[in-house]
Amino acid sequence: MRRVIYLDHSASTPVDARVLEVMMPFFTEYYGNPSGMHAQARASAQALDRSRWEVAEILGCKPKEIIFTSCGTESNNLAIRGVAFAAARAGKGRHIITSACEHSAVTQTIAQLCEHFGFQQTVVPVDRWGMIDPADVERALRPDTVLISIIYANNEVGTIQPLAEIGAIARAHGIPLHTDAVQAGGYLDLNVDRLNVDLLSLSGHKFYAPKGVGMLFVREGVALLPQQTGGGHERGRRAGTENVPYIVALAKALKLAHDMRPTENERLARLRDHLIQGVQTALPDAQLTGHPTERLPHHASFVIPGVEANALLMYLDMAGICAASGSACHTGIAEPSAVLLAMGIPRQLALGALRLTLGRSNTAEDIEMVLEVLPAAVRQLSAL
Amino acid sequence: MRRVIYLDHSASTPVDARVLEVMMPFFTEYYGNPSGMHAQARASAQALDRSRWEVAEILGCKPKEIIFTSCGTESNNLAIRGVAFAAARAGKGRHIITSACEHSAVTQTIAQLCEHFGFQQTVVPVDRWGMIDPADVERALRPDTVLISIIYANNEVGTIQPLAEIGAIARAHGIPLHTDAVQAGGYLDLNVDRLNVDLLSLSGHKFYAPKGVGMLFVREGVALLPQQTGGGHERGRRAGTENVPYIVALAKALKLAHDMRPTENERLARLRDHLIQGVQTALPDAQLTGHPTERLPHHASFVIPGVEANALLMYLDMAGICAASGSACHTGIAEPSAVLLAMGIPRQLALGALRLTLGRSNTAEDIEMVLEVLPAAVRQLSAL
Numbered sequence: 001m002r003r004v005i006y007l008d009h010s011a012s013t014p015v016d017a018r019v020l021e022v023m024m025p026f027f028t029e030y031y032g033n034p035s036g037m038h039a040q041a042r043a044s045a046q047a048l049d050r051s052r053w054e055v056a057e058i059l060g061c062k063p064k065e066i067i068f069t070s071c072g073t074e075s076n077n078l079a080i081r082g083v084a085f086a087a088a089r090a091g092k093g094r095h096i097i098t099s100a101c102e103h104s105a106v107t108q109t110i111a112q113l114c115e116h117f118g119f120q121q122t123v124v125p126v127d128r129w130g131m132i133d134p135a136d137v138e139r140a141l142r143p144d145t146v147l148i149s150i151i152y153a154n155n156e157v158g159t160i161q162p163l164a165e166i167g168a169i170a171r172a173h174g175i176p177l178h179t180d181a182v183q184a185g186g187y188l189d190l191n192v193d194r195l196n197v198d199l200l201s202l203s204g205h206k207f208y209a210p211k212g213v214g215m216l217f218v219r220e221g222v223a224l225l226p227q228q229t230g231g232g233h234e235r236g237r238r239a240g241t242e243n244v245p246y247i248v249a250l251a252k253a254l255k256l257a258h259d260m261r262p263t264e265n266e267r268l269a270r271l272r273d274h275l276i277q278g279v280q281t282a283l284p285d286a287q288l289t290g291h292p293t294e295r296l297p298h299h300a301s302f303v304i305p306g307v308e309a310n311a312l313l314m315y316l317d318m319a320g321i322c323a324a325s326g327s328a329c330h331t332g333i334a335e336p337s338a339v340l341l342a343m344g345i346p347r348q349l350a351l352g353a354l355r356l357t358l359g360r361s362n363t364a365e366d367i368e369m370v371l372e373v374l375p376a377a378v379r380q381l382s383a384l
Numbered sequence: 385m386r387r388v389i390y391l392d393h394s395a396s397t398p399v400d401a402r403v404l405e406v407m408m409p410f411f412t413e414y415y416g417n418p419s420g421m422h423a424q425a426r427a428s429a430q431a432l433d434r435s436r437w438e439v440a441e442i443l444g445c446k447p448k449e450i451i452f453t454s455c456g457t458e459s460n461n462l463a464i465r466g467v468a469f470a471a472a473r474a475g476k477g478r479h480i481i482t483s484a485c486e487h488s489a490v491t492q493t494i495a496q497l498c499e500h501f502g503f504q505q506t507v508v509p510v511d512r513w514g515m516i517d518p519a520d521v522e523r524a525l526r527p528d529t530v531l532i533s534i535i536y537a538n539n540e541v542g543t544i545q546p547l548a549e550i551g552a553i554a555r556a557h558g559i560p561l562h563t564d565a566v567q568a569g570g571y572l573d574l575n576v577d578r579l580n581v582d583l584l585s586l587s588g589h590k591f592y593a594p595k596g597v598g599m600l601f602v603r604e605g606v607a608l609l610p611q612q613t614g615g616g617h618e619r620g621r622r623a624g625t626e627n628v629p630y631i632v633a634l635a636k637a638l639k640l641a642h643d644m645r646p647t648e649n650e651r652l653a654r655l656r657d658h659l660i661q662g663v664q665t666a667l668p669d670a671q672l673t674g675h676p677t678e679r680l681p682h683h684a685s686f687v688i689p690g691v692e693a694n695a696l697l698m699y700l701d702m703a704g705i706c707a708a709s710g711s712a713c714h715t716g717i718a719e720p721s722a723v724l725l726a727m728g729i730p731r732q733l734a735l736g737a738l739r740l741t742l743g744r745s746n747t748a749e750d751i752e753m754v755l756e757v758l759p760a761a762v763r764q765l766s767a768l
Contacts, residue, residue: 012417014411017412027399028398029398036706072624077612077613109613205625212597225496228461241587
């Protein structure tokens, strides 16, 4: 594959070489099933334990509060279905509060609970920056509310929510707060006590671990009905032979991201700001989406009038630039993003969404190249 | 780690070097999210498509009938919960038929459906070889039966079930048949039409792909309520970014196992028969568990009077032999296996279970070593 400028890190990242290195021995050298009772099994079990400790240290929680999963989507599903079914069983109610800027792994899971299992939801709105007002969450509370699920940082527009404030409200009312921290992982503080959260989902491939591994923090005492049953893995909360290589990888990748965070976030934010400024100078009609300051450091997103996102992505792709629209564009059907619509962006404008998410490999030269190609692309497509 | 004789292939296998080779580029070179719209994404999406075709060819099904999952346990969970909830929703009933020799991924999933969601089950018995009588399955059918779930080959005793006969009965009554083929994968015929099955679960790490990837065949027309919701991945039946490296690995590993099967099964069966004969000669009280002929080619399992399984495993481990008891021994608490009890083996005897499962690396010398160490171990432990 020729050298491309990869600006789709919110969709997936390459595996870091240092992560790959610690993962590799678990494919062919230490391959025992951690549930076994022999040298091979012990090597796997020890790696699993160590990884759990490492992750717990970064989250500021107990190792036993960590459940390793197969991805961020599974983590979100387990958190929501697990808490909802356990609470309903305990007679606590069937009402869930969520927001208008969640990932589909949250919205679709709550939708299924409502459609098939008698649950109800309240969706709190977002402002024009995609920001939630904590007071709206408090107003949505009902006596039968059993869960609040609020995204930490949005995948399409990068806006960071006031999670600790929402968590304080949740705590005051004794309702567990889950956060989809998939996009925040690797970039923002993940300390579960500072964030006031009771459940927190992460996905490895957003911070340079492989696709196919995730993690769910569940605070001790939060009741959860397992969604994958079988052997007693993960303290009976998630059955299935543990994916030892990827779990080792996730722990290493999280530690690396945590350690690199101060300097790398600053570097990324500088590149991102240069990119945003450059786009707005070259394309005065382009509108930044998401919050101007409370946003992920690597995340630049726009809506561009008169341009259809898929056409723009194809143009950029041909020029060697990997970008995204932020909406589910892979079907080739142009559907405006529900998050952008919730932010009050008109339907037609929302079809011109562009998301550029930076990462470790990106340099100032990459940004210059984008600032050269993108305006030309927009002008050419607008002229059609 | 010093050289060990690994005889726990039913618990997990090392990743084959040829599998590793095709998997590696997808960590660092082709790392795009297959849902994206650029060169990186396309490379991933194409590998995913190709893998689906390769697996479908071996199963004799359509590519779109394959759902990639995170493990065999997830496949079993999705098959059972997915069909059960969809059928209940359609008003067809809430009765499930299963057997007394299933893996916990099946038994625990049905148990949760019964305990939390109003389902009922009939468990058909097994004979002293762990074999199911298809007539018992037919007798268990009720007007509200919505699913039959029968294991293909048992993990503890290796017995192969008369699946095609059971499938013919299921088909005659219009009830979908699911099979947990996790232990059969790599060793037995997986053609879904010859087997008469409607759903079939596989797990990659049982046939030299990594731990953390599985697959579920769902015949076209079988209704399934998704158990992991979010993006539209896997045709809306299993949300979550696809684990491209492991999916590529699973397809390659399945193809290799399929191609090697005729010669490798013969080689393994010869070693296994030598092992079984040797154990029975040296330890006349040891009793082979499972069917004497209708069993997996790499699978030898025994109960040994007067011996406690965990103690024996520790002894073997110290001698460099990795073995299993076949029961959930990893907690250190000696619990007799439900499958062995269902086969009529007395509780005390069932505590002395030993499972030796062979694989590609094992040689005739390994077997000689086991036949030297094992009888000495049993005599020493019996004397305690």
